[in-house]
Amino acid sequence: MRPADHGGRERYLDAALSVLVNRGVPGLTVRGVAEAAGASTLSVYARFGGRAGLLDALYERTFDSLRELLEGLPPSSQDGVADLLHLALEYRHFARESPTRYALMFERPVPGFDPDPALRSAVLRTTFTLFIARVQRVCLPGADARSVAYQLWTAIHGLVSAELLMASRRPLPDWFIPPTEEAHEQMYRDGVTAMITGLGLRNR
Structure with a gap:
Protein backbone atom coordinates (compact mmCIF):
# COMPACT_ATOMS: atom_id res chain seq x y z
CA MET A 1 0.00 0.00 0.00
CA GLY A 50 -18.32 -2.18 1.00
CA ARG A 51 -19.84 -1.81 4.44
CA ALA A 52 -18.51 -5.15 5.75
CA GLY A 53 -14.93 -4.21 4.88
CA LEU A 54 -15.41 -0.76 6.37
CA LEU A 55 -16.76 -2.25 9.60
CA ASP A 56 -13.85 -4.70 9.84
CA ALA A 57 -11.39 -1.83 9.42
CA LEU A 58 -13.23 0.27 11.99
CA TYR A 59 -13.29 -2.68 14.40
CA GLU A 60 -9.52 -2.95 14.03
CA ARG A 61 -9.15 0.80 14.58
CA THR A 62 -11.10 0.68 17.86
CA PHE A 63 -8.77 -2.00 19.21
CA ASP A 64 -5.80 0.03 18.04
CA SER A 65 -7.11 2.82 20.27
CA LEU A 66 -7.23 0.50 23.27
CA ARG A 67 -3.78 -0.89 22.50
CA GLU A 68 -2.37 2.63 22.25
CA LEU A 69 -3.90 3.46 25.62
CA LEU A 70 -2.29 0.42 27.24
CA GLU A 71 1.05 1.12 25.58
CA GLY A 72 0.88 4.71 26.82
CA LEU A 73 0.48 3.79 30.48
CA PRO A 74 3.33 4.84 32.80
CA PRO A 75 6.20 2.35 32.99
CA SER A 76 5.82 -0.43 35.52
CA SER A 77 6.62 0.65 39.06
CA GLN A 78 7.61 -1.35 42.12
CA ASP A 79 3.91 -1.50 43.06
CA GLY A 80 2.57 -3.88 40.44
CA VAL A 81 -0.84 -4.12 42.10
CA ALA A 82 -1.26 -0.34 41.97
CA ASP A 83 -0.19 -0.42 38.31
CA LEU A 84 -2.85 -3.03 37.61
CA LEU A 85 -5.55 -1.00 39.34
CA HIS A 86 -4.49 2.05 37.33
CA LEU A 87 -4.82 0.03 34.14
CA ALA A 88 -8.31 -1.04 35.19
CA LEU A 89 -9.32 2.58 35.85
CA GLU A 90 -8.01 3.65 32.45
CA TYR A 91 -9.96 0.80 30.84
CA ARG A 92 -13.12 2.11 32.52
CA HIS A 93 -12.40 5.62 31.30
CA PHE A 94 -11.88 4.28 27.77
CA ALA A 95 -15.28 2.59 27.85
CA ARG A 96 -17.09 5.58 29.38
CA GLU A 97 -15.48 7.97 26.92
CA SER A 98 -17.32 6.28 24.03
CA PRO A 99 -19.80 3.53 24.93
CA THR A 100 -20.67 3.09 21.26
CA ARG A 101 -17.05 2.39 20.35
CA TYR A 102 -16.79 -0.01 23.28
CA ALA A 103 -19.97 -1.76 22.14
CA LEU A 104 -18.56 -2.27 18.65
CA MET A 105 -15.55 -3.97 20.21
CA PHE A 106 -17.26 -6.26 22.71
CA GLU A 107 -20.97 -6.45 21.86
CA ARG A 108 -23.03 -6.81 18.69
CA PRO A 109 -24.58 -3.37 18.10
CA VAL A 110 -24.51 -3.68 14.31
CA PRO A 111 -27.02 -6.30 13.11
CA GLY A 112 -25.35 -8.94 10.98
CA PHE A 113 -21.81 -7.71 11.59
CA ASP A 114 -19.43 -10.46 12.68
CA PRO A 115 -15.76 -9.40 12.44
CA ASP A 116 -13.47 -11.53 10.32
CA PRO A 117 -12.26 -14.34 12.66
CA ALA A 118 -8.58 -13.89 11.79
CA LEU A 119 -8.83 -10.15 12.40
CA ARG A 120 -10.69 -10.64 15.66
CA SER A 121 -8.11 -13.12 16.90
CA ALA A 122 -5.22 -10.84 15.95
CA VAL A 123 -6.53 -7.68 17.63
CA LEU A 124 -7.55 -9.48 20.80
CA ARG A 125 -4.21 -11.28 21.07
CA THR A 126 -2.20 -8.10 20.43
CA THR A 127 -4.19 -5.99 22.88
CA PHE A 128 -4.43 -8.47 25.72
CA THR A 129 -0.78 -9.43 25.56
CA LEU A 130 -0.16 -6.02 27.15
CA PHE A 131 -2.72 -6.73 29.86
CA ILE A 132 -1.29 -10.18 30.56
CA ALA A 133 2.19 -8.68 30.98
CA ARG A 134 0.91 -6.46 33.80
CA VAL A 135 -0.84 -9.37 35.48
CA GLN A 136 2.20 -11.63 35.18
CA ARG A 137 4.27 -9.31 37.38
CA VAL A 138 2.00 -9.94 40.37
CA CYS A 139 1.00 -13.57 39.81
CA LEU A 140 1.83 -16.27 42.28
CA PRO A 141 4.78 -18.47 41.26
CA GLY A 142 3.62 -21.17 38.88
CA ALA A 143 0.28 -19.49 38.16
CA ASP A 144 -0.99 -19.33 34.58
CA ALA A 145 -0.90 -15.58 33.94
CA ARG A 146 -3.12 -15.89 30.86
CA SER A 147 -5.91 -17.61 32.78
CA VAL A 148 -5.61 -15.20 35.69
CA ALA A 149 -5.63 -12.21 33.34
CA TYR A 150 -8.73 -13.54 31.62
CA GLN A 151 -10.56 -13.97 34.91
CA LEU A 152 -9.61 -10.46 35.99
CA TRP A 153 -10.60 -8.97 32.64
CA THR A 154 -14.03 -10.62 32.72
CA ALA A 155 -14.64 -9.04 36.14
CA ILE A 156 -13.46 -5.63 34.89
CA HIS A 157 -15.52 -5.97 31.73
CA GLY A 158 -18.61 -7.01 33.68
CA LEU A 159 -18.37 -4.05 36.04
CA VAL A 160 -17.90 -1.62 33.16
CA SER A 161 -20.67 -3.11 31.05
CA ALA A 162 -23.15 -3.03 33.93
CA GLU A 163 -22.29 0.60 34.62
CA LEU A 164 -22.73 1.57 30.96
CA LEU A 165 -26.05 -0.23 30.79
CA MET A 166 -27.39 1.57 33.86
CA ALA A 167 -26.08 4.91 32.56
CA SER A 168 -27.96 4.42 29.29
CA ARG A 169 -31.32 4.34 31.09
CA ARG A 170 -33.15 6.57 33.51
CA PRO A 171 -31.75 6.37 37.06
CA LEU A 172 -33.63 4.16 39.50
CA PRO A 173 -34.44 5.96 42.76
CA ASP A 174 -33.84 2.85 44.86
CA TRP A 175 -30.70 1.56 43.08
CA PHE A 176 -27.98 0.48 45.50
CA ILE A 177 -25.33 2.72 43.88
CA PRO A 178 -26.00 6.48 44.13
CA PRO A 179 -26.14 8.02 40.63
CA THR A 180 -22.85 9.90 40.95
CA GLU A 181 -19.49 9.48 39.26
CA GLU A 182 -17.77 9.21 42.64
CA ALA A 183 -20.04 6.39 43.81
CA HIS A 184 -19.63 4.42 40.58
CA GLU A 185 -15.87 4.79 40.55
CA GLN A 186 -15.62 3.69 44.17
CA MET A 187 -17.79 0.64 43.49
CA TYR A 188 -15.57 -0.17 40.50
CA ARG A 189 -12.38 0.25 42.55
CA ASP A 190 -13.77 -1.98 45.28
CA GLY A 191 -14.82 -4.65 42.80
CA VAL A 192 -11.50 -4.72 40.95
CA THR A 193 -9.54 -4.71 44.20
CA ALA A 194 -11.60 -7.61 45.54
CA MET A 195 -10.94 -9.60 42.37
CA ILE A 196 -7.21 -8.84 42.49
CA THR A 197 -7.12 -10.01 46.10
CA GLY A 198 -9.21 -13.09 45.39
CA LEU A 199 -6.91 -14.13 42.54
CA GLY A 200 -3.95 -13.94 44.90
CA LEU A 201 -2.26 -11.17 42.96
CA ARG A 202 0.31 -9.35 45.06
CA ASN A 203 3.63 -7.56 44.86
CA ARG A 204 6.57 -9.89 45.10
Missing part, protein backbone atom coordinates in the same frame (compact mmCIF):
# COMPACT_ATOMS: atom_id res chain seq x y z
CA ARG A 2 1.42 3.40 -1.01
CA PRO A 3 1.74 6.07 1.74
CA ALA A 4 -0.86 8.23 -0.01
CA ASP A 5 -3.31 5.32 -0.04
CA HIS A 6 -2.65 4.63 3.63
CA GLY A 7 -3.29 8.27 4.47
CA GLY A 8 -6.53 8.20 2.52
CA ARG A 9 -7.62 5.05 4.32
CA GLU A 10 -6.87 6.64 7.68
CA ARG A 11 -8.96 9.65 6.70
CA TYR A 12 -11.96 7.44 6.06
CA LEU A 13 -11.45 5.51 9.29
CA ASP A 14 -11.23 8.77 11.23
CA ALA A 15 -14.51 9.79 9.60
CA ALA A 16 -16.09 6.42 10.41
CA LEU A 17 -15.03 6.63 14.05
CA SER A 18 -16.42 10.16 14.24
CA VAL A 19 -19.73 8.95 12.82
CA LEU A 20 -19.84 6.05 15.27
CA VAL A 21 -19.13 8.30 18.28
CA ASN A 22 -21.39 11.19 17.29
CA ARG A 23 -24.26 9.56 15.41
CA GLY A 24 -24.20 6.03 16.74
CA VAL A 25 -24.63 2.80 14.82
CA PRO A 26 -27.57 4.03 12.68
CA GLY A 27 -25.29 6.57 11.01
CA LEU A 28 -22.59 4.02 10.29
CA THR A 29 -23.37 3.57 6.61
CA VAL A 30 -21.17 3.90 3.55
CA ARG A 31 -23.00 7.10 2.66
CA GLY A 32 -22.71 8.47 6.20
CA VAL A 33 -18.97 7.82 6.31
CA ALA A 34 -18.46 9.23 2.83
CA GLU A 35 -20.27 12.44 3.81
CA ALA A 36 -18.21 12.75 6.99
CA ALA A 37 -15.02 12.30 4.95
CA GLY A 38 -16.18 14.81 2.34
CA ALA A 39 -15.97 12.17 -0.37
CA SER A 40 -18.13 9.97 -2.57
CA THR A 41 -19.59 6.59 -1.69
CA LEU A 42 -17.62 5.12 -4.60
CA SER A 43 -14.36 6.11 -2.92
CA VAL A 44 -15.40 4.22 0.24
CA TYR A 45 -16.24 1.14 -1.83
CA ALA A 46 -12.90 1.44 -3.64
CA ARG A 47 -10.94 1.35 -0.37
CA PHE A 48 -13.00 -1.07 1.72
CA GLY A 49 -15.07 -3.06 -0.76
